[in-house]
Amino acid sequence: MGNLGAPVYVEGQALERRDVIWEGKIGSTPLRVGVPHSECIIAEWDTPSGSRSKVSDSFDEFERSVLFQLLLGAGATDESATKEVAAAVMKAQAERPRPAPAPEPQRRRRSPKVRPHRRSRRPPRRR
Numbered sequence: 001m002g003n004l005g006a007p008v009y010v011e012g013q014a015l016e017r018r019d020v021i022w023e024g025k026i027g028s029t030p031l032r033v034g035v036p037h038s039e040c041i042i043a044e045w046d047t048p049s050g051s052r053s054k055v056s057d058s059f060d061e062f063e064r065s066v067l068f069q070l071l072l073g074a075g076a077t078d079e080s081a082t083k084e085v086a087a088a089v090m091k092a093q094a095e096r097p098r099p100a101p102a103p104e105p106q107r108r109r110r111s112p113k114v115r116p117h118r119r120s121r122r123p124p125r126r127r
Helices: 059-074 080-095
Strands: 008-010 013-015 020-026 029-037 040-047 050-056
Touching: 020 059, 020 080, 029 059, 029 080, 040 059, 050 059, 059 080
Parallel strands: none
Antiparallel strands: 008 013, 020 029, 029 040, 040 050
């Protein structure tokens, strides 16, 4: 499932080995879940059609888009694995800090229009 030593990039987010909080199987589908910070959950799993990944901003989104779909796809009725994953994600979100807000970009001040020297101005129009 991916390269376990190197970070996996999903939608611009990197899932590094140190960010992985749970790794196991739901049904017969191997799943890795990482929480780099409290407002991001990254999941990566293998399907018969290839490797899939999803970045979720909230636990509810993660539960809907990953856990529920894996339960349906695997045909698993045992919810103990999903409860274990949910508990690990909730614990990791509580322990990890929120990302620092991006600094506001400084507005560029427009330089005032520079007036040319009076001698370099165009001569007045002749009548």
